Amino acid sequence: MTQVIGQALQRHEDIRLIRGQGQYTDDMKLPGMVYAHIVRSPYAHAKITAIDTSRAKKMPGVVAVFSGQDLKDEVGLIPTAWIPPDADMKVTPHPALAYDEVRYQGDGVAVVIAESPYLAQDAALAVDIKYEPLKVVTDPFEAKAEGAPGVHTEIPDNVAFHWQAGENLDDIFQKAEVVVKHHFRQQRLIPNAMEPRSALAQYNAAKGELTLWATTQNPHIHRLLMSGLLGIPEHKLRVIAIDVGGAFGSKIACYPDEVIVSWASKKLNRPVKWTETRQENFQVTTHGRDHVQEVELAGTRGGEIQAIRVKTYANMGAYLSTAAPGVPTILFGLIINGAYKIPHASSEVFGMLTHTTPVDAYRGAGRPEATFLVERMVDLYAQALQMDPLEVRQKNLIRHEDFPFTNAFGLQYDSGNYQETLSKALEIFDYPKFRREQENLRKQGKYIGVGLSTYVEMCGLGPSEVAGAVGFQGGLWESATVRVHPTGKVSVYTGASPHGQGEETTFAQIVSQELGIAVDDIEVIHGDTQQIAMGWGTYGSRTTAVGGAAIHMANEKVLEKARKIAAHKLEVNEEDVSYDSGTFSVRGLPSKSVTFQEVALDAYLAWSLPPGIEPALEGTAFYNPKNFTYPFGAHIAVVSVDPDTGDTTLLRYVAVDDVGRIINPMIVEGQIHGGLVQGIGQALWEGAEFDEQGQLITGSLLDYALPKARFFPKFETAHTETPSPHNPLGVKGVGETGAIASTPCIVNAVMDALKPFGIDDLSMPLTPPKVWQAIRQAQGKESLHS
């Protein structure tokens, strides 16, 4: 059988995308369509004292203007769909349009609907709103202080939840030979998928049906949640997301905007489209990270880590977004020990409300925040011991023979060989040689540094029983239908919803390999709730691990039935039929055979089927994973820092990742590249900032530094392949690894470069002014070359 899995096949989706023939939501146009523009609060916190829409209503081309009052009793509150147990989680009532109080800059207040986008925008300026500005808090730590301005009256202390896991470690820390304590600020990031969010709703009054085209990673979750909000039954609601232009977690949430256009379409009986501007994307599309972390690590003088303890203040923004509470708890707090055999651990998280944009998943979601702190702590611990960080890692990494490994919180790491990825990285990068060069260069006043990150993450979300136990308000299994047509061509329906990750190709590879059919004879269909019965979408690096496994199961069903039909036709027992590359043949009598196509046709004609076999040929499967998957790897970064400018240059980046079995190495490498750039972006350039009034001062691409091509050297990537033992394909997941591993790797490298100055930590992003200041300060205290 030809090998299709593991081949770097060109992507099927590219055929349309390189021609500009994709179908993104904003590309859609329907007869009679009108355009919505949402009027947003310029204040981060204010009372709405008056809204007057009369002037706007008279503007040219205006069809309607609605305010929060109009929607208030007709649509439900924007939901939070992750409720971590035992965390005393409070509800943060979130109306689709604010009507009494605005809680962050960008909170929607009114919507103008007009015949063209320009006219809607014009009229939006004519909506007269009076605000009474109120006091603001933007920092998660400050939000907890006595007397801090409250975000929701129902929650005076701004603590949306308080979650804890692990054991009391006081005793261990008291007795420890070495204790390292540190504060980290995981700055807020703005995902900035290049496609702005968009929604187009079309209500069919005669049928009572609503179709919503939307930029979503999970159309079925949208259907489920929105059905409740809009009072449109699930079978009358269709959500479509064909091409989605990147998301990185920012298109998981159920947003007010989609609800508003859906409601308005029903109200006006016309299709209504809304597309955000980049400015709105900055202000209202969910942000990521934003933790204040207090971390303690206990270890021996010999370099053995004994315990890690974290207290985190996680900024949730003004409202708890759809998946938000799960991110800094389950996806963060349970994996703070990273890839190390740390016997004791404890996590405590305060989910803090502030007058800022809601925070939700952003590439890696929780795991980058965890990986960052443990990878940085290992380096700081190494420094305290005057040991090389590589040596500390080698001493503490979980060993191959320890798998499956249960961490201090009870997570079972499925498989791994951390030593192997690390040695592979060290084959590519000559560490001892670097240390010698570094020494020499330092003498010449040149500062280069190396950073390591030996990470593990948990993805392939996930077992539905666990989802339930940890308060995720949904399942995390995935569905697949493999439908063979009478001509033997195949349509594959997946409940996952890829938006750049290439599963139209990788899923076709799985089917091609397992059914022995040409890839070109397979079409993968996703992102339409009417075509696909149910599914949970694409996030948490779950698509191939979970959705791919569902396809594998569906393939098995197809083959089982096809084999029966073939045996019947060949007049032999099923056991005597073998199948290879599209042909069923009688064992030992290869000339007696029937092709897959012939079987497919027979299945549909149904003129002569074996007894008890139904017509048609298709398989549907629902795969509920037994465990999460745990990709891992070893990354090495080399940077140089110019002490005169504070500028950091990335000289080399080596990434050796083990993401389980690889279906398409080209796509896997692309995922790693993309993740690296986002993770490195966090370390060096990106960061959202609000001023004291809660104004987002990094609110455009002029002010928020998205990485560009010239910031990077060529990446050096390699792999090891340790299949996941519980996944039928052995797959783990690759979407988030790069973003998870690279941030601490870079910071470790910069700190290594700055070591001669006595600088051991700086908060991200490590911008030139910040580094320059730190060097100046350090030099002020003691002269370097005295």
Next chain:
Amino acid sequence: MAFHRIPVTLTINGQKIVRDVEPRTLLVHFLRDELNLTGTHVGCDTSQCGACTILLDNQAVKSCTVLAVQADGSDILTVEGLEQEYLHPVQEAFREKHGLQCGFCTPGAIMLGAYLVNHNEPLTEEGIREQLDGLLCRCTGYENIVRSIQRAYEIMNERQNVQSQTAKGVG
């Protein structure tokens, strides 16, 4: 409507287009909303992202920085008009080298690439990275976009060689 309209005549993807437009209409909106050429994308409102890049009189131009009326009389090529008998070398190269993931920045990236391969001697990797300064891609990490453009130069060459050989053969 409140605004008067101004007639414009342009050539878009080889076709003559005559329309009346509102003076404030951005070229990118004219292409997308009036002409349904939705291959050209809008990724920002500050002219940073490059998703809207087209060729205007053979120059790579961000079509969100130009008013439709300013483009009067010009010759415009969008991603939809790039493929002739075959895919353009840049289109082919982007597929071959996995220069796209979500595809949203891709039309702009491809048009920029087309400009580069049409106008320059093959650039070094560093040179390409410099030239990509006006393009933001959040998916690919740029490396495969760089590889794609490098590969596009090669494809261009290969095709030229084939052409000259065929010409010789026929002659």
